[in-house]
Amino acid sequence: ETGVTQTPRHLVMGMTNKKSLKCEQHLGHNAMYWYKQSAKKPLELMFVYSLEERVENNSVPSRFSPECPNSSHLFLHLHTLQPEDSALYLCASSQDFYRMVSPLHFGNGTRLTVT
């Protein structure tokens, strides 16, 4: 399998649930990203990992907790979410975070609905 794979594709969870989103990249890239995509809003960068170290945390609430166990895998742990957290969560990778002309390769996202 090639590219960036995200699971699950769809997730419905209650406000008291705990769930995790998974992302895997098979491109040999050094950087991985979590983005949030809401209707009529620009893509919002949430977290960036470069060589498994977190290099960016864009004031994201603590109910979102990222984990990067190795350069190929990225998780987003979800706990006590709010309905306004419902969105498409996109994972992406790039060759090198510090070389920003390198393009982002996105997964197909997880459509999250918080009830």
Next chain:
Amino acid sequence: TQLLEQSPQFLSIQEGENLTVYCNSSSVFSSLQWYRQEPGEGPVLLVTVVTGGEVKKLKRLTFQFGDARKDSSLHITAAQPGDTGLYLCAGVVDSSYKLIFGSGTRLLVRP
């Protein structure tokens, strides 16, 4: 603060028509990327421009980076239904590593 303004937000045209999408900012970008996102999928890179005044062509798509590196445009000639999707511009703010996305232009090409 929205650094990248895209216009129009939505465009519905007939197959065969031409169109231009704009991406504007008051900030200078060291590079700018255009992505297309189809329903149910993640964005896919179309092009990266890095030099002020640069023009790149990808079949029927022509991309231009403004001379001052603050704006960009995407022109599609003879649009086809397969061009339907959300077009996103994204710029790297000068002297930073941050990639900022515009809010997108949703294009519908009717057969």
